Amino acid sequence: DTAVSQTPKYLVTQMGNDKSIKCEQNLGHDTMYWYKQDSKKFLKIMFSYNNKELIINETVPNRFSPKSPDKAHLNLHINSLELGDSAVYFCASSQDGEGRNQPQHFGDGTRLSIL
Amino acid sequence: GDSVTQMEGPVTLSEEAFLTINCTYTATGYPSLFWYVQYPGEGLQLLLKATKADDKGSNKGFEATYRKETTSFHLEKGSVQVSDSAVYFCALRPGGGNKLTFGTGTQLKVEL
Numbered sequence: 001d002t003a004v005s006q007t008p009k010y011l012v013t014q015m016g017n018d019k020s021i022k023c024e025q026n027l028g029h030d031t032m033y034w035y036k037q038d039s040k041k042f043l044k045i046m047f048s049y050n051n052k053e054l055i056i057n058e059t060v061p062n063r064f065s066p067k068s069p070d071k072a073h074l075n076l077h078i079n080s081l082e083l084g085d086s087a088v089y090f091c092a093s094s095q096d097g098e099g100r101n102q103p104q105h106f107g108d109g110t111r112l113s114i115l
Numbered sequence: 116g117d118s119v120t121q122m123e124g125p126v127t128l129s130e131e132a133f134l135t136i137n138c139t140y141t142a143t144g145y146p147s148l149f150w151y152v153q154y155p156g157e158g159l160q161l162l163l164k165a166t167k168a169d170d171k172g173s174n175k176g177f178e179a180t181y182r183k184e185t186t187s188f189h190l191e192k193g194s195v196q197v198s199d200s201a202v203y204f205c206a207l208r209p210g211g212g213n214k215l216t217f218g219t220g221t222q223l224k225v226e227l
Contacts, residue, residue: 031213033213041153041222042217043217043220045214055213056213090158092159094213103149103164104215105161106151106158106159107158108158109158
């Protein structure tokens with residue numbers, strides 16, 4: 001199936017741990033994103049990569065580090081997890097280019113819970 | 116900066132009722148506008164979009180018209196179903212940019 005896929009779907013871990021969330025898209029898109037959705041459903045962009053190059057970096061703690069090994073993958077590594085990091089993290093992708101009105105396609109989300 | 120304002124929810128309707136979810140935006144230039152839907156436990160799915168003034172996006176019985184004079188993109192559906200229960204997000208993407216700015220989301224509950 002063509003899609004944006006994230007793993008894991010659920011992640012429960014202790015405060016202070018380091019964890020990674022993986023994202024892959026097979027849509028041939030050249031731009032990928034990470035969003036954070038809080039408990040009130042508010043969505044906010046964290047990062048965006050275009051062809052492995054960081055193009056958007058919102059005000060996010062340095063504990064969050066995205067890594068894009070190729071344009072089909074954008075992983076999110078989080079160091080020293082804190083209670084406030086509990087949220088749903090969504091990966092998305094889109095095709096950039098001259099027609100910059102292309103919609104973003106979202107993964108199903110990773111539900112991160114910090115104990 | 117860019118911003119999107121949606122009506123607060125939850126909105127509770129009976130099946131077959133008419134739906135309107137208001138969305139207004141603030142942006143420079145000519146943004147593209149989107150409605151996304153998030154069903155329980157799932158990710159966001161694009162519902163419809165409009166890329167220029169007076170464009171009407173439509174899908175699955177939902178419609179929204181890009182009104183530049185009122186900076187609005189209200190979502191409407193003539194007859195809602197229980198299966199439409201979800202959270203609806205209005206979003207804009209600036210002309211020449213990648214960043215999507217979302218509204219706070221409006222939860223819709225449709226009851227029999």
